Amino acid sequence: MKPMNCPAHCLMFGSMTRSYRELPMRIADFGVLHRNEQSGALTGLTRVRRFQQDDAHIFCREDQIEKEVVACLEFMKFVYDIFGMSYRLELSTRPKKALGKKELWDQAETALAQAMDKFAGEGNWRENPGDGAFYGPKIDIKVMDAMDRVHQCATIQLDFQLPIRFDLRYRKKGGANGDDSSSADDESEVSSTTTNDDGDEEDPNVLPPDFARPVMVHRAMLGSVERMFAVLLEHYGGKWPFWLSPRQALVVPVGKSFVPYANQVKDRLKVAGFHADIDDSSNSLKKKVREGQLAQYNYILVVGEKEETNDSVAVRNRNNEMEGEKKIDEVIAEFRILSETFQQDVLEDGL
Structure with missing residues (x-):
């Protein structure tokens, strides 16, 4: 059980001598995390004790910070554009209780500010003084749902402290007489604590001249999957876009004699990779369609004698708008387009 992935990733980086060429x-890591939150702080899916996080850590040189942070921001934009959600950026700076020297914090905050200027432009983000993590400043991405409610999901954090705490290092360019290759002797040398001429132990964080500290970038695009699911529920109001919907199509036969054909249609949709169900109850057609709409099926496919003869279906969307008769192969092709293009509003655009 672990509350975070950062220490494990630091150990992985520090397990062997690294070169500047590797950065x-x-x-x-998309593993399971556990945090013993206070019972009063637990709230639905937004704060739980066991969750999964799309966590990643980037170990880079100082001259690579801006490029890596901008790449993270572009990744974030790609993700939230697909969800159809807007966002705003905030730079959270050094809190009162913080690790490390103020000079390192200033350097980290400047690097993040430059990256945000490059990504969003000057004046298109705001500063949030004193709200950084205890180990480094961070970029908070405040996401707005369809009702303009604000949610904290994605985050990008810059960390100079953990590399010091875990004594992480890499061989600089030109180090070891211009050779950046590693050896068993190098391993033992750089992992041991240095001593002075009198035999007294020196600061273990002092690096040999051939080595430098990496900078660590923490990034999560969704945050926890559980919290993101709750946010998306609020954003879509239960009306999931087709590509994300667990109820994409409901096949409705107009009578019992057309149930076998309705099952064939359902099976063809499932083989094509779509979520499809059938309502073969004895309810009236009107009631079946209404219940399908209330269950938020994106599309209701009505079949009868004409549709069975023509190998087709009569298409309605969940707004109860008739889209006419279409061949099953045509419907499958258009469903694929909806899935592949992450179309947001199938209610207006339809097929």
Whole structure:
């Protein structure tokens, strides 16, 4: 059980001698995390004790910080554009209780500010003084749902402290007489604590001249999957876009004699990779369609004698708008387009 992935990724980086040629090194983890939150702080899916996080850590050189942070911001934009959510950026700076020297904090905050200027432009983000993590400043991405409610999901954090705490290092360019290759002797040398001429132990964080500290970038795009699911529920109001919907199509036969054909249609949709169900109850057609709409099926496919003869279906969307008769192969092709293009509003655009 672990509350975070950062220490494990630091140990992975520090398990062998690293060269500047290996940076940036990106390590991602989508594992299960546990945090013993106070019972009064637990809230639905937004704060739980066991969760999964799309966590990643990037170990890079100082001259690579801006490029890596901008790449993280572009990744974030790609993700939230697909969800159809807007966002705003905030730079959270050094809190009162913080690790490390103020000079390192200033350097980290400047690097993040430059990256945000490059990504969003000057004046298109705001500063949030004193709200950084205890180990480094961070970029908070405040996401707005369809009702303009604000949610904290994605985050990008810059960390100079953990590399010091875990004594992480890499061989600089031109180090070891211009040779950046590693050896068993190098391993033992750089992992041991240095001593002075009198035999007294020196600061273990002092690096040999051939080595430098990496900078660590923490990034999560969704945050916890559980919290993101709750946010998306609020954003879509239960009306999931087709590509994300667990109820994409409901096949409705107009009578019992057309149930076998309705099952064939359902099976063809499932083989094509779509979520499809059938309502073969004895309810009236009107009631079946209404219940399908209330269950938020994106599309209701009505079949009868004409549709069975023509190998087709009569298409309605969940707004109860008739889209006419279409061949099953045509419907499958258009469903694929909806899935592949992450179309947001199938209610207006339809097929």
